Amino acid sequence: MSRGLVVAVAGLTALLTGCTAVNTAYIPTARNGRDPFITSGDIREPYQSLGLLQVTRKGVIIFGAIDPAGTDLTAGFQEMLPRVREMGGDGLINVRWQQTQYTALARVFSIFLLGMLPGEVTITGEVVRLRRAGEPARSPSL
Amino acid sequence: MMELRSKRLQGLAARRLLLLAAVVPLVGCSAVVRGQRLSDRPDETSRGVYLSTGGAPRPYQTLGFVQVTGEGRTVAGVVDVGDAGLDGVIRGTLAQEASKLGGDGVIHIEFLDENPQTDYERLQQAAQTVNSLASGHGQVEQRRRTVVVTGEIIKFTQ
Numbered sequence: 001m002s003r004g005l006v007v008a009v010a011g012l013t014a015l016l017t018g019c020t021a022v023n024t025a026y027i028p029t030a031r032n033g034r035d036p037f038i039t040s041g042d043i044r045e046p047y048q049s050l051g052l053l054q055v056t057r058k059g060v061i062i063f064g065a066i067d068p069a070g071t072d073l074t075a076g077f078q079e080m081l082p083r084v085r086e087m088g089g090d091g092l093i094n095v096r097w098q099q100t101q102y103t104a105l106a107r108v109f110s111i112f113l114l115g116m117l118p119g120e121v122t123i124t125g126e127v128v129r130l131r132r133a134g135e136p137a138r139s140p141s142l
Numbered sequence: 143m144m145e146l147r148s149k150r151l152q153g154l155a156a157r158r159l160l161l162l163a164a165v166v167p168l169v170g171c172s173a174v175v176r177g178q179r180l181s182d183r184p185d186e187t188s189r190g191v192y193l194s195t196g197g198a199p200r201p202y203q204t205l206g207f208v209q210v211t212g213e214g215r216t217v218a219g220v221v222d223v224g225d226a227g228l229d230g231v232i233r234g235t236l237a238q239e240a241s242k243l244g245g246d247g248v249i250h251i252e253f254l255d256e257n258p259q260t261d262y263e264r265l266q267q268a269a270q271t272v273n274s275l276a277s278g279h280g281q282v283e284q285r286r287r288t289v290v291v292t293g294e295i296i297k298f299t300q
Contacts (some may be wrong), residue, residue, distance in 0.1 A: 042196035046184055052177030052195070052228055056258045059171070070172070079172055087176075094195035097254060124253060126180060126195040 006111075021101035024072035029091070036084040037091035038077065038125070047128040050089045054077050056125045061116040071084070071119030073099050078100025081122050089127035097123045158178045175274045177228035177253070181298075191237040192247025197217055202296040205245045211291040218282050219267030219293035226287035228253060252278035254286040 029037040031045075057076055059069020067075075076097065085091050099121040102110070110117045164187020170247040192198070204229065212231040232251065240248050258268075267283040274281040 005252055012190075015262075039244070048182045049179040049194075051179045052232075054175040054228075054254060054255055054258065056173040056175075056255070057171070058173070058263075083174065094250075094252075098253075113275070122254070131182075 002128075004022065007051070019103045019105065021103050023073050023099055023101060025077050027074070027077045031091065032088065036081050036089060037095055038080065038095055038097045039091070041093070043091075043093055046131040046139055047090075047093075047099045048131060050087050050127040050129055052124070053080065053083060053087070053092065053127050054122065055083065058097070059118045061102070061110075061117040061119040064102065064110045064117060069117060069119065069122050073097060073121060073123075076121035076123045080125070084127050087127045088129060090130045092125040093128055095123060095125035097121070117122065146250070171262040173255075173258035173260045173263075173270045175228060175255045175258050177232060180232075180251070181247070191240050191245070192249070192296075193232065193237065193248070193251060193293075194249050194250065195251045198249050198296055198298070200245075200248065201299045202249075203299050205240075205243050205295045205297050207292070207294055208236060208239050208248065209290065209292045212291075214287045216264070216267065216272040216285045216287055218284075219259070219264035222287065222296040224287065226255070226289045228255065228289055228291075231289050231291050235294060236291055243295050245295060247294055247296050251291060251293040253289065253291045256290060257286070259285065259287075 027033060028036060034128060057069065057078060059070050059071045061067050061071065065079065065140070080092060100116055100119050106117070130138045152288060153211065156279070180195065183194070183196070184199050185192055206223055210231050212225040212235070214226030216222050226233075232253065236251070240246075263285075271283045274283070282292060
């Protein structure tokens with residue numbers, strides 16, 4: 001296959017697939033005390049702050065489709081959950097996230113970059129422990 | 143003779159490190175950054191500046207907005223120097239700025255360590271440094287680190 005034909009096919013594919021990249025992470029959590037909960041907002045319940053947490057996963061996306069290192073939102077959130085537990089937390093609040101995204105065009109043209117694209121996902125948040133009824137306040141936090 | 147053998151061993155060690163450094167990116171790595179606790183809710187202790195990634199626990203007046211960028215360097219993948227630590231920026235600079243404006247706290251704090259290093263990257267830096275020193279170039283690898291923190295400075299009205 002000639003180089004011109006490859007470029008033509010890549011261009012046609014890009015035109016047909018559009019220029020929007022979408023990534024969704026399905027991470028259903030609930031405040032049932034068993035698994036850590038995650039929310040991008042604040043919570044109404046009283047809590048103790050246990051600290052800030054940032055997880056960044058980096059790797060290489062091969063041929064625009066194979067992500068052996070897990071650099072997408074799902075992998076990032078899945079890595080956060082056990083770390084929240086390690087810190088003794090019930091959940092993560094005010095979560096923010098960012099993932100490297102590539103359009104279909106960029107993924108197709110990655111073949112000219114040895115089929116490799118850098119991938120990265122970053123999740124940040126505050127680890128909290130819900131305060132139980134009758135639990136005394138702890139020493140000053142600051 | 144001894145010197146030559148020593149150089150060969152150093153070169154071999156550096157090559158092994160570089161080989162390892164070349165394989166790891168396919169597996170991937172994660173970098174974890176942690177910061178100390180902020181204020182509790184409700185803040186019954188009421189001492190110092192109230193700091194939270196969320197909202198305020200009681201009515202307040204907004205005094206202004208702040209952004210702090212802490213910069214530092216990682217040397218040879220081992221030593222972190224400078225002010226690119228989350229705690230120094232938030233509990234130090236951010237709280238000081240709030241106090242300067244007469245504020246009681248900083249809310250809606252957002253933070254980002256812009257280039258945290260994975261174990262692989264630290265290993266790679268160390269390998270390159272060892273390789274450079276072994277080959278006589280004497281170049282120590284350095285990497286810039288940046289932490290950016292933003293927040294809303296408030297004064298409690300009750």
